[in-house]
Amino acid sequence: MKINTAYYLLPVILQNATFSIYGYYMRRKRYNSTHRKVSEILRNNEYISLEEHAKYQLELLKKMLVHCKKHVPYYQKLFLRIGFNPESVERLEDLNKIPVLEKKDVLENPEEFIARNLKKSDMILEETSGTSGSPLKVYWHKDFYSWIYALYEVRMRGSAGVSNNDKRANLTGKVLVPASQKKPPFWRYNIAEKQLYMSSYHLNDHNIPYYVKALQKFKPKFIIGYPASISPIAKYLIKSEDEIPSIIAIISCSEYLSDETRSIIEKGFRCKVYNHYGSVEWVAAINECEKGNLHVTPEFGIVEILDNKDNPVPNGQVGEMVCTGLLNYAMPFVRYRTGDQGAYPENDNGCGCGRTLPIFKSLEGRKMSYLTLPDGRLVGSAALSTAFHVENIIESQLIQDSIDSVKIKLVVTDKFKDNDREYLLSELNKRIFPLKINCEYVDCIDNGSNAKKQWIINRTADYTD
């Protein structure tokens, strides 16, 4: 949702009305007959055998690879070059014959990944930068869009015992409240979705009690959001011994959820946290169930766990997640290096919840990190990454050495122009004003001593994770 400048000039009541009208429009688009049909498939598939899941996955994989060969230029050339014939695929392991796809390969030639047999008018353009500030535009086919919202309802909310008919609060990345706003409300209402959309950019000691009062008044059944945005509220709840009894579940998304953060959120909100893994590329979807196990959604993607030489690691060991999307025919990603790490369990002995969806042992990630604003506001990486949906940036890093400024290292293509820089600065200003921003262009981002690059380095930080 790109927010028009005119929105910010409206009084709050009209901003709420605008957000709600947008909500009604999106609801009609999302919850149609295709959505109902594919939701039913996802619901029924939760209890089929592991063998049936594997068989279904193989059918989807073969269909996707044949489509790639016929209609997607990048794969047409690749398959020809390596002599790969999708029609001959007999086992999921045959995927190993295809080299791993890097994000930079897609960034260099995004058009090559778009299917030529489908109309662009039937596609939905989405942007992502993950939590690493490398922006990528992804096209979803309109039918796949229905699958995504079915997944949210059946596998994500469904596993947490809530639904899209329940009242909810969001703490994700939309900038619905200007960063310069000093007084509540730091949230807007979307009546269509029964949603209280709270800002991830106003969380400091002074403002958090207002967030809590708003939640107590609105009485959401669940919260969905970034752990970096939810945990400061949880810490306040622990300290103040206040509570929000209506909330029965917290769904954590888009950022690594450490055991420590999970336990803070569960203690503060006095309910269970459900972890969710997905991305705009949608090569994999993983959701936590009420028994605390992570389940892969096999219909969405094949998740391989590989070592640093791209060989499979044994079950039980952590490795890099390389995934193949099975449903988005508009822009397929085959053996895509996600940059995330995880592990399958040594043995999948099933889950007490009764779902037969394959179990995933763990999702690994980087420690949570924030920028600190002069008035104590903390803004986490997933929220900040939404400012980086800018053309021609290859990589970025944020370094904060003082409380009133941040240095942004940028690796850009030669197409990166002044107006791209201006756009990035204006998007960042919406989120972290009045922090001063200094851009520095570099050839590459130094990993330092860490194998895994930290996107935000905050040397002023006095918070604890």
Ligand SMILES: [Zn+2]
């Ligand atoms: Zn389960």
